[in-house]
Amino acid sequence: MSLKWEGEDEDAEAARRAAAELESHIAASVGEPLTIANEFAEVTVRRVETRNGVRLLIHSVRSGQWVSVDPLELESLTWQNEATFAAMVGNMFAPLISEGDDE
Template sequence: MSLHWEGEHQDQGRARAAAEELAALRAGQVGESLTLGNEFSEIRVSLVRTRNGVRLLVEAAKSGQWVTLDPLELEALTWQGPATFSAMVGHPFSSLFPDQDDTGEPAS
């Protein structure tokens, strides 16, 4: 017996596209990665070159989640207060804006 779910093929397609994108980003890595960790988390940060300039690739070892940040997005982190980070840590694996997807469009 095998399990199937509605949207299974879309999920597989998105996972495959994300894996290909990550592989392409890693191929553009500049220098060595830096790994940071404590008892709660471990992440690897790498500098990567993309067609839109240099980005910081941040990968979470345990979850497999990753994100790239451009210089302005990194600077925006400095504008945040402790409450913003507490809210992000308090709701892992979800957006601070649940009515929108990662593109800023209403979630379907």
């Protein structure tokens, strides 16, 4: 007997697509990766050349989660205050604003 959950096949396909995209970004990286760590987190940062320009790939070594940001998205971090970062850290492993939110 095999147990399955609703949406299992969609979740597995999304995970396969994300893994393939990550591998594609890593293959397109330029230069040596930079690893930054402390007792709370460890991330590897890579410069990635894409067909849409340069992006920064930030990969969490511990959780396996990653994000690819363009220069404007990266600059937008400089517009934030400490409260924004505290809210992000306080809501670990989840987006600060869900994609379904209209706000």
